[in-house]
Amino acid sequence: xxxxxxxxxxxxxxLLVWYLVERNRRKTRPMPEGLNxxxxxxxxxxxxxxxxxxxxxxxxxxxxxxxLKIPYKAHHIDLIETGSxxxxxxxxxxxxxxxxxxxxxxxxxPIYESHAQLQxxxxxxxxxxxxxxxxxxxKRLMEYWVTKGSLIGDDPLAALEASAGNTIxxxxxxxxxxxxxxxxxxxxxxxxxxxxxxxxxLGFLLFKLVGAQRxxxxxxxxxxxxxxxxxxxxxxxxxxxVLAQSEGPWITGKQFTLADVGMMxxxxxxxxxDWIKEFLTERRPQIGRYWASLxxxxxxxxxxxEFDHPTIxxxxxxxxxxxxxxxxxxxxxxxxxxx
Ligand SMILES: N[C@@H](CCC(=O)N[C@@H](CS)C(=O)NCC(=O)O)C(=O)O
Numbered sequence: 001x002x003x004x005x006x007x008x009x010x011x012x013x014x015l016l017v018w019y020l021v022e023r024n025r026r027k028t029r030p031m032p033e034g035l036n037x038x039x040x041x042x043x044x045x046x047x048x049x050x051x052x053x054x055x056x057x058x059x060x061x062x063x064x065x066x067x068l069k070i071p072y073k074a075h076h077i078d079l080i081e082t083g084s085x086x087x088x089x090x091x092x093x094x095x096x097x098x099x100x101x102x103x104x105x106x107x108x109x110p111i112y113e114s115h116a117q118l119q120x121x122x123x124x125x126x127x128x129x130x131x132x133x134x135x136x137x138x139k140r141l142m143e144y145w146v147t148k149g150s151l152i153g154d155d156p157l158a159a160l161e162a163s164a165g166n167t168i169x170x171x172x173x174x175x176x177x178x179x180x181x182x183x184x185x186x187x188x189x190x191x192x193x194x195x196x197x198x199x200x201x202l203g204f205l206l207f208k209l210v211g212a213q214r215x216x217x218x219x220x221x222x223x224x225x226x227x228x229x230x231x232x233x234x235x236x237x238x239x240x241x242v243l244a245q246s247e248g249p250w251i252t253g254k255q256f257t258l259a260d261v262g263m264m265x266x267x268x269x270x271x272x273x274d275w276i277k278e279f280l281t282e283r284r285p286q287i288g289r290y291w292a293s294l295x296x297x298x299x300x301x302x303x304x305x306e307f308d309h310p311t312i313x314x315x316x317x318x319x320x321x322x323x324x325x326x327x328x329x330x331x332x333x334x335x336x337x338x339x
Contacts, residue, residue: 149262
């Protein structure tokens, strides 16, 4: 046998063995939401948080912890859009086999799903009434808007009508497209090999190959953006009506609650992904005032503004440049789904 085919065969076998061993070490699976007392994570402090600066759900629990004045040890976990797939590393999979952030740890046990983390942190803080109204009607209203602000399920596009939070991944696609420009392809390939939800790394690879200024030509991407935008318009019209009836300045009235935590991070994402002017029009004066009030909370400064990441600001700059130079890009993402 020639030496070259033999070498190729040996290298291929080694790569296959490496892949199988590594895949076995990086097993991923969905995790039950809420507190998992059967899992123990080594910790140094009563409260610890695995999070990412950009991630919407991470922002939400950071704001909640800041509002409740709960001190915690933070572990920043990179996601592909901020550099690499640290969320599918062997170390992080021991913390969350679902490979998702945020993960809140209390006394060594993880709490999965950010909406469950909000409720848990509020209940276990020194001031359980701080972010939850005592009045049952107001509490119900709060819970309704906490659900509205949640990111539900692995495929957000499947439940756009159920939650304003689910519209956010689709609306963030243009920003993801620019953020991914500087991320090496090899980092994305790691996701294709080991990510539980393969469509996510596949989407990023597509953005990378097609280029941020052209990816709106891909019909499913254009459709996802447009449908997310249309669904969010409906959620915001509902919010406008609720705020008009509330005694303000918050959703349930004078008390800032978990519902406002969820909405703060949604508006923040609209700002950082360059959508804010599209949604905060004169047609929604209540929301305009509401967003201004949200930005005055000390938690907005300490849990959001201070957690900028260079890839986010660079991505936004690049997105705005693309919109200036390629008007067709802007038209495509703001046109009707049928177009
Ligand atoms: N429903 C989950 C959603 C968690 C989620 O999708 N997290 C995103 C960041 S916001 C993530 O970890 N993405 C990493 C990836 O898909 O690779 C929650 O509310 O915690």
